[in-house]
Amino acid sequence: IDLSSADEGDTDTKAYETSIETLKSEGITALVGAASSSVTKLIIDGNIGAGIVTVSPSNTSADFTGLDPLYFRTAPSDNLQGEVLGNEIAEDGAKTLGIIYQNDAYGTGLNDAITETFEGTGGEVVESVSFNVGDAQFDAQVESIKAQNPDAVAIVSFDQFKTIAPLLVN
Secondary structure, X not given: OOOOOOOOOOOOOOHHHHHHHHHHHOOOOEEEOOXXXXXXHHHHHHHHHOOOEEEEOOOOOHHHOOOOOOEEEOOXXXXXXXXXXXXXXXXXXXXXXXXXXXXXXXXXXXXXXXXXHHHHOOOEEEEXXXXXXXXXXXXXXXXXXXXXXXXXXXXXXXXXXXXXXXXXXX
């Protein structure tokens, strides 16, 4: 096995544009990555067209479910994660739920899946509020959730959780 590596960057830096072309010119037949579902969406058609097997350890977008046999992922889709979390919250006895989620494809997909599953169990999502990626203040979202006094709160985020969670208990 010959190993080549490159930085995919993200959709803002667009490093993937140069990286994927460099890797293709080296004749790769398989690619581990991209880490980001957003970047994979931009490169997957070209990879499939070139016959490159693509495996991602972290793509969770539901858009990849049932995709071409040359694409694999090892992380569960947002739909499955949302179903599991929605059911777990209901099984824990919650009847009402508040959701704080990041306003991007990842956050909205999980928000929708959690909501659909939780409400399918007979529960009620009493408040669902978003924040934009890059936000550092979450007081408005937390106050909106607290005002509804839900039995449980789901937070769909990355590092923002460290800021949001303590606000919910104060």
